Amino acid sequence: MSLTAAPAPVPVDAVEPSSAEGQRGEGADAADANDAATDELRANLRERLAMSPLHLMLLALGCVLFMYHNYMPLFHSDLWGHVAYGDWILRHGRLPSEEPFVPLAAGVPVIDTAWLGQIVLAGTERLGGPEGLGHLFALTALGTYLVLVGTFYHQTRRIGVAVLAAMVVLGIGWSRHAILRPECFGSLCFALTIAVVAWADVRSDRRAERAAASAIDRGFPWWVWLAVPVLFALWANLHGSFIVGVALLACYAAGRGWEVVWETGDVLRVFRDRTFLRWTGVTELAVAGTLVNPLGMDLLxxxxxxPSHPNLKDIVEWYPLKMVSLEGIPMAASWVLTAFLLRHSRRRMTAADVFVLLLFNTAVCLRVRMIAWYGPAMMLVLAPHLADVCEQVAGWNAWSHFQEAFAVLRARSFRITLFAGLLLWLTFAFSPISRPFLGGRARADDQLYSADTPLGVTAYLREHPPQGMVLAPQWWGDWLVWKGPPGIQVLVTTNSVHVVPNTVWKDYLAMAGGLAGLERRLNHYRVNTIVVGKKLQQDLLRVVEQLAGWEVVYEDEVGLVAVRKPRTAVDDAGLAVDPSPTATAETPDALDFSRAVESPDAPDSQTPASEVQP
Incomplete structure (x- = not known):
């Protein structure tokens, strides 16, 4: 029997210290890991919030843009007609079936294509007065350009290029940027449509990981199918420009169809192409969305x-493009920019890009007012090419030295972010939009309204309400309907140009131009009061000052008011008799519309084409 020595027992106190030390080590490691993660989170958060001086400069541009629009005087033209329409709708709880403010258009059906935009304007005016309209203008303009900057940044991944592209859009549409009207809501909707197109188009995503997978058919983002019908349903009720958005989507569908036919030579293959079917489906959803309105198919x-209405041929903004004009010069510059970018860019042009440029260029050439939609559509196509050209320029040796010299502009710091917050606060504090919150004096009328607004004329007419018809400039008619004496009867307003009969419109142009036969036309239309805009009606001004039977009762640097003199005929016996009916103006109640719309029987009633202010 052998005996084996048992191993000596290990003391407990000899084990516990090492075990406890291990546990403490593990806890310390975990704490260090948590601290490291926290530090990393702080670093990432700090890096995200940190801004560079370049970012601050771009933010300053946006602040200047907002303040510029917030201080912009309200124009004296169709804005007030839209406000009056919106107020009428709110008071009556329905859409007007005929022109409510112009008696010579009585009985002519009206299809109000901007009823929701008019309600927004009227509601804003009720809540905030004219200052509220200025705030709405600034916010709408800022929102439009922020959406465009975000879209171009999505396409290029360069904030500087995105802001530059948005500034190009502003420059091209400069002639139409200064007036608040429902079209501004349409511009915002168009910018949102462009954003949807950019996110749906796989070519617009320039991130490396997406570019590597660009050949994979990933389809449209799911939200596109929801956003398009909702957006176009809203747009169709805000303003009639929704047709421009439908045309943009149709260009992408047609462009994809053309590419499939060109590549395969098989027309039927188009209807099996997934991308073509998606763009077609989105376009159909847009059209379906526009039918969600009180007017149904009639709106479309x-x-x-x-645009085919004959009266619009005399309105400047419906003229064809003239190169020597406020629209022609930026259009020529845009063509030079397009040629330069397409010549030097390495990116591919698609058939959809070509269709978009052709369609919107043609639209501007036919009607200059389409320049408001041309700029955003053009930069939707050209923004990636602009980014590519900028990348090529950045690779030049001379440019690299320039970048080194100005590297400080790209250095990020949280202090710059604090300065950005201060800049935003100062922009708000020094803008009129802050006055309801911070207090302060409201702007005077001469600052709130444009210089050509007939404030003095309006004050006189309110103190001396005119009896009978009033011949006033069409571009002042909307203002007089809204701010003038209640029930004023003007011949024509900007919003009624497409409603009044063509004969009435031509006679108005003849009277507004001071052509021969003025007195006969004044009698024919029972006009008792003439309002003249001095800046654009010099010919009429000279005629009215010498017109027999009329008296100038008010005049200032902006306008003039003339009324008929009281006329008393005297017979051979020296007794007073009633004046001749043909020489006496009748009240609106006695006006016979069927007779009034018949042009005076005179050879000079033919009116030459006139440039009428929109």
Whole structure:
């Protein structure tokens, strides 16, 4: 029997210290890991919030843009007609079926294509007065350009290029940027449509990991199918420009179809192409969304047929493009920019890009007012090419030295972020939009309204309400309807140009131009009061000052008011008798519309084409 020595027992106190030390080590490691993660989170958060001086400069541009629009005087033209329409809708709880403010358009059906935009304007005016309209203008303009900057940044991944592209859009549409009207809401909707197109188009995503997978058919983001019908349903009720958005989507569908036919030579293959079917489906959803309105299909038909109205041929913004004009010069510059970018860019042009440029260029050439939609559509196509050209320039040796010299502009710091917050606060504090919150004096009328607004004329007419018809400039008619004496009867307003009969419109142009036969036309339309805009009606001003039987009762640097003199005929016996009916203006109640719309029987009633302010 052998005996084996048992191992000596290990003391407990000899084990516990090492075990406890291990546990403490593990806890310390975990704490260090948590601290490291926290530090990393702080670093990432700090890096995200940190801004560079370049970012601050771009933010300053946005602040200047907002303040510029917030201080912009309200224009004296069709804005007030839209406010009056919106107020009428709110008071009556329905859309007007005929023109409510112009008696010579009585009985002519009206299809109000901007009723929701007019309600927004009227509601804003009720809540905030004219200052509220200025705030709405600034916010809408800022929102439009922020959406465009975000879209161009998505396409290029360069904030400087995105801001530059948005500034190009502003420069091209400069001639139409200064007036608040429902079209501003349409511009915002168009910017949102462009954003949807950019996110749906796989070519617009320039991130490396997406570019590597660009050949994979990933389809549209799911939200596109929801956003498009909702957006176009809203747009169709805000303003009739929704047809421009439908045309943009149709260009992408047609462009993809053209590419498939060109590549395969098989027309039927188009209807099996997934990308073509997606763009077609989105376009159909947009059209379906526009039908969600109180007018149904009539709205779509009216929008398509509206530009063919004969009265619009005399309105400046419906003229064809003239190169020596406020629209022609930026259009020529845009063509030079397009040629330069397409010549030097390495990116591919698609058929959809070509269709978009052709369609919107043609639209501007036919109607200059389309320049408001041309700029955003053009930069949707050209923003990636602009980014590519900028990348090539950045690779030049001379440019690299320039970048080194100005590297400080790209250095990020949280202090710059604090300065950015201060800049935003100062922009708010020094803008009129802050006065309801911070207090302060409201702007005077001469600062709130444009210089050509007939404030003095309006004050006189309110103190001396005119009896009978009023011949006033068409571009002042909307203002007088809204701010003038209640029930004023003007011949024509900007919003009624497409409603009044063509004969009435031509006679108005003849009277507004001071052509021969003025007195006969004044008698024919029972006009008792003439309002003259001195800046644009010099010919009429000279005629009215010498017109027999009329008296100038008010005049200032902006306008003039003339009324008929009281006329008393005297017979051979020296007894007073009633004046001749043909020489006496009748009240609106006695006006016979069927007779009034018949042009005076005179050879000089033919009116030459006149440039009428929109």
């Amino acid at each position: 038909l009216q929008t398509v047929l509206f």
